Amino acid sequence: MKTIIEQIRQTLNESIDEKTKNGSQRFFKEEIKSYGVKVPIVNQISKAYFTEIKRKNKTEIFDLCEELWHSGNFEECIIACNWSYALRKHYEREDFIIFSRWLQNYVSNWATCDTLCNHTIGTFIMMYPEYILELTNWAKSTNRWVKRAAAVTLIIPARKGLFLDNILELADILLLDKDDLVQKGYGWMLKAASESHQNEVFDYVVSKKAVMPRTALRYAIEKMPANLKTEAMKK
Known part of the structure; x- marks a missing residue:
């Protein structure tokens, strides 16, 4: 070896x-x-x-x-x-322990965070959706990469129209985070969800736009029609 x-x-x-x-x-x-x-x-x-x-x-x-x-x-x-x-x-259920350890012990930049989470962990969550509850704990972490991971793990599932309620719950937890890479992470997650649930994501963004960081907001609405973008960006 x-x-x-x-x-x-x-x-x-x-x-x-x-x-x-x-x-x-x-x-x-x-x-x-x-x-x-x-x-x-x-x-x-x-x-x-x-x-x-x-x-x-x-x-x-x-x-x-x-x-x-x-x-x-x-x-x-x-x-x-x-x-x-x-x-x-x-993949088997017990593999989550290994993936979580890699995330928490070794991930130290956005590229390795996204590569591990978009593919390996995101696929695992689609196979064993009960583990999505673990992402709630990740979103409350003090580690910026673990918090970003909570969101970017759901990018591919979100594009497939999956887990909307969980996505909005994670966005709520991460909403006021001051780390721009966390903001971009959950904004990206919302953008991915908007591909299948445009109205729900738009309504969510509008309901939070008074407090949502502009970085996250811009990411979230990136794929929406121009009229919805304009409405969401109004102060």
């Missing part, structure tokens, strides 16, 4: 792009640890090495993911996210 990790790290080192390496930090407010490999190349590397490990059992693969997460390196964390999502047909 260590050999495959060493091979991945060697391949990442061989794939460094100096422009990416020098410019990647500008996308993040917090300092990130990065090789400087373009994301499409990272995804190619992830896919190539997954073919070598896909016959291992889920526990072994999750252990590899854990080691990649533990490195704190951006590209390695993305590979861990890709591998855990590749196992989605084999």
